[in-house]
Structure formats: structure tokens, C-alpha cells
Amino acid sequence: MTVPDPLPALAAQTIELPSWAFANSGTRFKVFGQPGVPRDPYEKLADAAQVHRYTGVAPRVSLHIPWDLVDDYADLRRHAAELGVSIGAINSNVFQDDDYMLGSLCNPDPRVRRKALDHHLRCIEIMRETGSQDLKVWLADGLNYPGQDDLRARQERLAEGLAEIYAALGPEHRLILEYKFFEPAFYATDIPDWGTSLLHCLALGERAMVVLDTGHHAPGTNIEFIVAQLLRVGRLGAFDFNSRFYADDDLMVGAADPFQLFRIMNEIVAADALRPGSGVNFMLDQCHNIEPKIPAQIRSVMNVQEATAKALLVDRDALRAAQTAGDVLRANAVLMDAYNTDVRPLLAELRTGQGLDPDPVAAYARSGYGERVAAERVGGVQAGWGA
Ligand code: LRH
Ligand code: MN
Numbered sequence: 001m002t003v004p005d006p007l008p009a010l011a012a013q014t015i016e017l018p019s020w021a022f023a024n025s026g027t028r029f030k031v032f033g034q035p036g037v038p039r040d041p042y043e044k045l046a047d048a049a050q051v052h053r054y055t056g057v058a059p060r061v062s063l064h065i066p067w068d069l070v071d072d073y074a075d076l077r078r079h080a081a082e083l084g085v086s087i088g089a090i091n092s093n094v095f096q097d098d099d100y101m102l103g104s105l106c107n108p109d110p111r112v113r114r115k116a117l118d119h120h121l122r123c124i125e126i127m128r129e130t131g132s133q134d135l136k137v138w139l140a141d142g143l144n145y146p147g148q149d150d151l152r153a154r155q156e157r158l159a160e161g162l163a164e165i166y167a168a169l170g171p172e173h174r175l176i177l178e179y180k181f182f183e184p185a186f187y188a189t190d191i192p193d194w195g196t197s198l199l200h201c202l203a204l205g206e207r208a209m210v211v212l213d214t215g216h217h218a219p220g221t222n223i224e225f226i227v228a229q230l231l232r233v234g235r236l237g238a239f240d241f242n243s244r245f246y247a248d249d250d251l252m253v254g255a256a257d258p259f260q261l262f263r264i265m266n267e268i269v270a271a272d273a274l275r276p277g278s279g280v281n282f283m284l285d286q287c288h289n290i291e292p293k294i295p296a297q298i299r300s301v302m303n304v305q306e307a308t309a310k311a312l313l314v315d316r317d318a319l320r321a322a323q324t325a326g327d328v329l330r331a332n333a334v335l336m337d338a339y340n341t342d343v344r345p346l347l348a349e350l351r352t353g354q355g356l357d358p359d360p361v362a363a364y365a366r367s368g369y370g371e372r373v374a375a376e377r378v379g380g381v382q383a384g385w386g387a
């Protein structure tokens with residue numbers, strides 16, 4: 001077997017955490033409050049820093065604006081640095097005001113479009129204040145009924161709005177554009193798929209890239225094909241990792257389908273896109289409705305690491321040889337050998353070598369942090385509504 005040592009690549013890997021994963025969440029039926037959840041963005045960062053502390057690979061936190069509204073972003077940035085983390089992607093939230101009922105950048109009313117644009121411009125200022133490099137755009141825009149609005153006109157408005165936003169970015173910034181096939185719109189979504197996102201990115205320029213949220217596809221979609229295709233054209237900007245059984249379930253990545261996660265990471269490794277600097281930002285986008293949030297984020301990070309380690313163990317020479325020879329069974333076996341390897345000892349070795357506990361979940365539980373914040377913090381906020 002000719003597989004390079006996976007440890008250096010695993011040591012260099014980073015995973016970005018979502019601030020909203022630490023707040024209370026639920027479904028439209030019920031939001032369950034958990035003791036000790038953060039009351040503001042400062043406390044969300046403190047919780048995220050715990051995940052980094054025990055995994056060693058989660059040094060950035062995405063913010064969602066206005067969910068993570070503060071008076072002074074330079075101060076929030078300093079707070080993050082003191083905690084040993086930094087601010088990652090800034091998510092522009094243009095889906096929670098009444099004004100956005102018929103859409104944001106695609107809205108037929110120019111006043112609402114202007115409001116959505118101005119919000120993005122504010123998000124770009126926040127990027128400057130926090131040192132963030134990625135403006136992440138996900139729009140809830142879409143239609144519930146055929147005829148409700150003009151599909152093509154909405155695309156034109158979208159293109160125009162995105163162009164204004166893109167023009168306001170600095171040369172150090174990227175616009176990363178997420179797609180989702182349905183929800184909240186049920187008939188037509190304005191950015192429903194990677195093709196639509198890619199078309200808009202291509203029109204915008206080199207620093208516009210597609211975000212692939214693993215929960216945003218129809219059942220049976222071959223997600224690793226999309227990964228391969230976007231990597232081919234250099235436009236895979238980021239992942240929003242999570243798991244789905246049915247729709248946009250936002251469960252822990254790797255929980256529903258660890259094999260799919262492996263297949264995705266296999267494409268990443270095959271294209272040498274794991275390296276920091278390769279342009280792919282590996283982010284989590286999850287909500288922990290019934291499980292404790294910090295350990296769930298730790299588990300999610302570990303799931304990504306396990307899939308990555310297995311992908312790094314694929315014997316690429318043997319795979320290529322089997323593929324070239326047309327040996328279908330052998331090629332499949334090479335891939336499955338890597339997938340079926342127990343990489344937990346390897347990851348324990350990685351952590352020990354970095355001065356970390358080999359079992360991050362147990363180490364966090366022993367630290368007593370969860371009990372401490374449960375006693376200290378009263379009145380934690382709901383994901384999405386935290387000031
Ligand atoms: C939309 C989405 C998007 C949002 C997040 C809260 O479903 O995936 O990334 O910003 O959820
Ligand atoms: Mn997402």
C-alpha cells in the first residue's frame with residue numbers, strides 16, 4: 001500500500017463553527033431551552049472556543065447578522081482573539097423581517113430590495129471590523145404559487161443586487177453563494193441549485209464561489225458529483241456541513257450518512273482541496289435541538305475528521321491502476337478498504353501529538369464547563385433571535 005502519512009494533512013485541517021449552533025433551537029413546533037446557553041454573541045464565542053480547545057481544529061466562528069448584533073465588532077473581534085479563535089464568515093440575514101415576506105434581493109418592491117442591499121453593505125463593513133474574509137449569502141427568496149411573480153424578472157433583480165454587493169467587497173473578500181432546493185418557498189426557490197448559484201458566481205467574478213450545504217438537496221442527489229464538478233471549475237467556496245434524513249434537518253454531520261461524508265471528502269482529497277489555502281472553507285451549519293450543544297459540535301468536528309482521515313487513507317495509486325485496468329470490483333474495494341478502516345486510533349494519535357486529550361468529548365465533560373455556565377447564565381437566547 002502506498003499511502004502518504006495522513007497526520008500532517010489532518011493537523012492542518014480546520015473546521016469553522018456556526019455561532020447559532022450554541023443557542024437554543026427547535027422546530028416550528030417547539031423550541032427547547034437548555035440551561036447555560038449563551039445570552040449574547042460574546043458567550044456564543046466562548047462556547048465555540050471550548051470546541052476548539054478540545055479538538056484543536058475549529059479556530060473560526062461564523063456570525064449571522066442581525067442574529068449576532070453587537071455595538072462594537074472590533075471589540076467582539078478582540079474577545080474572539082482572547083479566546084483563541086477568530087471570526088469566520090459573515091452571514092447576511094435577510095429573511096426574518098416582515099418586509100421580506102415576498103423576498104429580499106428578488107422582491108418586486110424596489111424599496112425592499114434596497115433595504116436588503118443596504119443590509120449586505122452593513123455586513124461588508126462588519127467584515128472589515130472583524131477581519132472576516134467571506135460574505136456568505138443565503139436567500140430565502142422564492143415563490144409559493146405559480147404566477148405569483150415573474151421567474152425571469154426575479155433572476156434579473158438577483159443578478160443586479162449581487163453585482164452591487166460584489167462591487168462593495170474588498171480584494172481580500174469573497175462572496176460565497178448558497179443554494180437550497182426548497183423551504184421556505186415551496187413552489188420555486190430563486191437560488192435552488194448549484195447550477196444557478198454557479199451561473200451568478202461566474203457573472204460576478206473570480207471571488208464569487210458556491211456554498212454547498214449538505215442538507216439542501218433532494219433525496220438521492222449525488223452530492224460528491226457536485227463537489228467534483230465545482231472543484232473542476234475552481235468555484236467550490238465552502239461547505240455548510242450537516243446531516244439530513246428528510247429535508248433540511250440540520251443534524252450532526254456524519255450522523256445520517258457517514259459514507260456520503262466520506263465520499264465527499266474523498267473528492268476533496270483527490271482534488272488536493274483539503275489544504276488550507278485551497279479556497280474551500282469547511283463550515284458546520286447545524287442546530288442542536290435536543291442534544292447538548294457544545295458536545296454536539298465537538299462530535300460533529302470529530303465526524304468530519306474521521307471522514308477526512310478515511311479519505312486520506314485511500315490508496316490513490318492502487319485506485320488509479322484499477323480504474324485504468326477497468327477493474328470495477330478492485331477499484332470499489334480500494335475505496336471501501338479505506339472507508340472501513342477504524343481511524344479512531346489515528347485521530348487519537350494526532351490529538352496526543354498536539355498535546356490534546358485523545359477523547360475530546362470526555363475531556364470536555366470532565367472540565368465542568370457545562371455545569372459552570374448552566375449555573376452562571378440565566379436566560380439563554382433562541383438561535384435566530386439573540387441580540
Ligand atoms: C438555510 C441555511 C442557511 C442559513 C442557515 C441558518 O437553510 O442553511 O445557511 O444561513 O440555514
Ligand atoms: Mn446552510
Ligand code: MN
Nearest residue numbers: 213215216248
Ligand atoms: Mn439549511
